[in-house]
Amino acid sequence: MSASTDAVRGGTVHVADDSRRVSVLLGMLFGLAGMGSSSVAVALPILGPDLGVGPGIAAWAISLYVLMLAVTTAVYGRISDLVGVRAPLLVGLVLMSLGALVAALAPSFGVLLGARVLQGAGAAAVPTLGVAILSARYTGSVRALAFGRLAGVAAAVSCLGPLAGGVVEGLLGWRAVMALPLLGILVVPFLWRALTAGGTGARLDIVGAVLVAVTAAGMVLLVQSPSAGTTVATVGAVLIVLGVPAVTVSVRRRPHGFLPVEVVRNSVVVRSAIAAAAVPASWFALLIALPAVLLADGWEAWQVGLAMVPSGVVGLLVPRVAGPLLDRIGAARSLATAGVVSTVALLVAALGAHRVSAVVLVAAIVLVTFAFGVGQPALSAAVGDAVEPEVRGVALGIGTLLFLVGGSVGSAVVAGLGGPLGMDGAVACLAVLPVLGLLVLAPTLRRSPRG
Template sequence: MDAPSDRMAAVLLGTLIALTIIGSSAVAVAIPVVRDEFGLTVSDAAWIFSVFSLCFAVATATFGRLADRVGLRRPLVVGIGLMATGSVIVGVAPSFPVLITGRVVQGIGAGAVPVLVNAIVAQRWTGPDRAEVFGALLAVVAVVSGSGPVIGGAIEALLGWRWVFALPAAGVLLIVPIAGLAPSDRRPGRFDVAGAVATATVVAGLLALLQAPTAGAQIGVAGGGLLLVGVPATALLIRARPDGFLPRRVIGNPQLMVPAVAAFALLASYFAMLLAAPELLAATRGWSPLQIGAALLPAALAGAVASRIAGRLGPRLGRFRTAAIAASVTLACVAVAAFAPTQVVAIVIAMAGASVGFGASQAVLVDHVTIAAPVDIRGAALGVFNLITFVGGSVGPAIIGGLSGITGLPTAIAAVVVGPLAAVVLLRRTPEAAPALSTR
């Protein structure tokens, strides 16, 4: 089979990423129905998001490292297969434990997609063309993620909640055309299982600790224990295995870590608002999921447009500078919702600002990582970038969920503002390295 054209390749890759996003953004509107069917508490239902986010985050780095060893094609096919399998398990789950098992498998498979798609783009395109493709992909991400409540609400209304969770299984239809885009070059080396386990322990501990205010003291103690074990173990493994799961050349390189931390903060803000905005609109206006989704569509469009513009501006204006501007927009707009949480316009502005910050910054920061990372660790660098970024996607909602029950939703939103503020400071204080680093 002939390889698809560049335009068609970008469409296929964007569609695949969109299916993974639906696994997190579209399911929110179906949660109340799931709670009723299985008799769950709010804390129980939170794990539907948490286990997916945890597995997604760790899988990004895992598949990135595997791609460095066995090429992109095999990990991508395995990841899509796992995502589809998990989606089907959730779709037919007769009980809550089976549903959670499906979400674990779904999250692991979905986590393979962003890092491997980014690596395909990095190898297939160069220069301004690559920046534009990244911008196009992030436009798809912004639109699908922002309109997730509409997609989920429509599917739930027509077919039921199980189909909302099962939709990512359609990814299997893309395996054949996309596999042809993915190189299968092998490199010598071994996969660092211990490093992956230690990293997963740290992420699990962090999520448990953040959810402790609503999930209970036992969860908090468990989270603290995981961190006490995982953090020292991870640090020791980075020191003992410089080329392990978290390579020292990646962790110790500010040109790779500053973009990751900034992306973490901005995705945390975006996912926090993706949770908070529907909650505010439902509580203050009594709107249905479809009404809420329609109100948030302008925010999705703003993120899509911003990602395309940033993809073009980044190489000329500077990628860090472009991302800092996007983070400033998020900072200002999210603050509006914290101070005017009952106003529809304020809520939509906050969602739009968070969408702009996420879409625009990702378009340029991912491109920067592909330039700054040496070729032999590019897959690992993208994996670590996505690991840190998508941990932010679980931390943001955890902050909203953990604080809103204690301080109220407006104060919880105000706490989220710290993230984009830190991103602005980091990006403005760190000089952007020359693109020549990619050829080292």
């Protein structure tokens, strides 16, 4: 009897250790994908003049990366349903690394933009497939802890992006900053056993994939248009007007195609994703607002990076809270908790921006990092549990797509309204978004049992 008990305990310990290793490695990859924006932001003032473009044009090095990151997440998710996670994740990491290398060596801004598109298209594999790996590999409290650890490590690495970018740029120049995502390829050998092949073996609905990607691109462009101009707004609106009915027809004709009807009609998936989008909106907004306020107040880039360190530490610690919280109160209530904390963080940030108080701003980004560390794993759990395994990848991809579109909303609001309303006014306006998310989530909250 004692031998049997020891065997069970040994197996449990092995699973826990395996989940810790895999989730940390995936979190590092997720964080490097986020660092593709946060570290490059520090290098924009240097690379723009070096390649002969102004600040507004240089910002497209981030905008196009975020666009591709959002647009292709659902594609990777659906492909993983069909062939497993190994091949699409490897392809994504190769594209991300190749894009980073070409960006670091780019002789012109046009080549740099092309490289960033490639890099974003590759990096999109990480958020969706990382969650899919954990969903398929673990269950119960072990999975909840793994989700929390992935989100926490990702948040910590992303938050340290400005510091890493500032230090690397100061020592080696902006081209070395562009090359930072190359580090992701080094993680693959340590993850190899966790990457499964297989899948349903069905063929990819290419037409459906293209239609969803085009519509998603329209959403992101329209969201970014306040800071990008009327041309971008027009293109985004046209893509949405054409894409939405085309996707609707595609789903009706092929209910088991790229976008399965069972995912589209699943209210838990849709409501959870919409509500969760308010969390990255708050997070990305403060990742822009804090440096903007402090740099305008005379801070150096490396000092701003140091101000982000507390949020990075919180990102590493939050899994100790997020996993047990998710296991105890369930995904819907964890999402609601993240929404409430996001609202508080934005209001605190508005106060800090109004007073130009670094202490208050740092407190705000610590709060929003906590919200991200709770909200992202809650979304993964909610979506993963609401659908069948054969469509889990695309469901997670759609959820991640809306999650990233939320991030675009946050950055666009701050960039677009920061001028006319001031950074404090823009951040305060954004505080409405998590409240709306809670209203969308309300029916799910009423029906959901505790964890």
